[in-house]
Amino acid sequence: MTGRPPFAPTDEQRRLVRAMAGYGVPHEDIARVVRCSAPTLRRYFRDELDVAAIEANARVAQTLFQQVSTPGNxxxxxxxxxxxxxxxxxxxxxxxxxxxxxxxxxxxxxxxxxxxxxxxxxxxxxxxxxxxxxxxxxxxx
Structure with a gap:
């Protein structure tokens, strides 16, 4: 059987996808960096894509809350x-x-x-x- 071998994500790719998704990079761009298609990215990195945005929003909200809690801001x-x-x-x-x-x-x-x-x-x-x-x-x- 010939063709492309099945995609096997590495831990480094998972970290990269999580970081890029957290910054709001579009899936198509992340897929290009990881060297897979956008559907493959969504299939193999679903958790990283979903959780990264939540974590990024939580970090920004925490920073904003600290600013709001600071007198004079x-x-x-x-x-x-x-x-x-x-x-x-x-x-x-x-x-x-x-x-x-x-x-x-x-x-x-x-x-x-x-x-x-x-x-x-x-x-x-x-x-x-x-x-x-x-x-x-x-x-x-």
């Missing part, structure tokens, strides 16, 4: 609240009418939680965060 905190807690910034058409022309703009951004239809929460809590104002730069000539 407002950007990470806002990101977490928007993505995980369902909060969002109000659109201009949802905001209250603008203040009188003589009043300066408010230095705050209002962020609120999206109402979760499953829980029936109709009282969306508001969170007010300070808006960073650009610093004036004085130029000397």
């Amino acid at each position: 407002i950007a990470a905190t806002i990101f977490w609240l928007k993505v995980r807690a369902g909060w969002r910034e109000k659109r201009p058409d949802e905001a209250a009418p603008p203040p009188a022309a003589t009043a300066p703009p408010e230095p705050f951004v209002i962020v609120r939680r999206i109402v979760d239809a499953r829980s029936g929460d109709d009282q969306a809590p508001l969170m007010v965060l300070p808006r960073l104002r650009p610093q004036k730069v004085e130029r000397s000539e």
Whole structure:
């Protein structure tokens, strides 16, 4: 019988597939590096492909959680609240009418939680965060 010998994955190939899949490399590209077809990759490396993405997401989530838990990291905190807690910034058409022309703009951004239809929460809590104002730069000539 002639033809190609059956594919036999090595431990090194398994480590490589797991790493590349964790980084989000497409299956076709991983298969090219491992020197097999994409269907063969999925057949022989199914566990590595499935678990790698989960592990990578867990590592990134752990890093983000550490950033959110660090006092003063407002950007990470806002990101977490928007993505995980369902909060969002109000659109201009949802905001209250603008203040009188003589009043300066408010230095705050209002962020609120999206109402979760499953829980029936109709009282969306508001969170007010300070808006960073650009610093004036004085130029000397």
